[in-house]
Amino acid sequence: MDDAEIELLPPGTALAWGHAPAPRRGPKPGYSLDQIVDAAIAQADAEGYAALSMPSIAKRLGITANALYRYLSSKEELLVLVAEAAWGPPPKPSSGDWRAAVTAWARALLERSRRHPWLIDLPVRRAPSTPNLLGWLENFLEGMSGSGLGTQDVMGCAVLVDGWVRSTASLLRDVNASPPEQVRALSGFLGPHLQRRGYTRVAAVVSGEAYSEEGIEDADIEFGLGRILDGIEMLIARR
Incomplete structure (x- = not known):
């Protein structure tokens, strides 16, 4: 495929298959694309999906968000590469x-x-x-x-x-994600309330093994x- 056809592909697809774009003008990149993806995965592992922003990843790498766009054209492109690497x-x-x-x-x-x-x-x-x-x-x-x-x-x-x-x-x-002590407290709280409401079957579930502290x-x-x-x-x- 020529460059014009590759540009029609969904974001990140060509990069995932190893088709790197032509080098951009400016200083030589200090990171590889793999290093950026690894940093993004580490960021998400530490703080969740909401932390997968270009500024937060740039901060982890010690560069500016604008500098990150020298490697990637968009956040959507980053998410495609992150999904590819994390699913493995x-x-x-x-x-x-x-x-x-x-x-x-x-x-x-x-x-x-x-x-x-x-x-x-x-x-x-x-x-x-x-x-x-x-x-x-x-x-x-x-x-x-x-x-x-x-x-x-x-x-x-x-x-x-x-x-x-x-x-x-x-x-x-x-x-x-609920801590065991919270589950125990909730079970103890709900038991008598359920009985008073006549929810006997639910009360039996809440007080039994099905309502486990282990989730x-x-x-x-x-x-x-x-x-x-x-x-x-x-x-x-x-x-």
């Missing part, structure tokens, strides 16, 4: 049947989102177009290759499982994923 390459495809492969894929994606909780806050504006993200999709397609489903059905399954991972990761991050546990996660896989299995049987 996919794991090797799992051996076994489609169910084992999709389970391994979902768990790996969830693990990445737990490592960098702010990833689920990044806006998703288009289908994957960068090497690592397309690698995740390739991994999923390979895992489902023996299921007998057509491409459209498999892509629908990919969207379904990806959506489950993102919503579960968000729930894990937010619910499990959402692995068993809760596996339950949801298992039901999605059961649904895909029924689809395979019908097809």
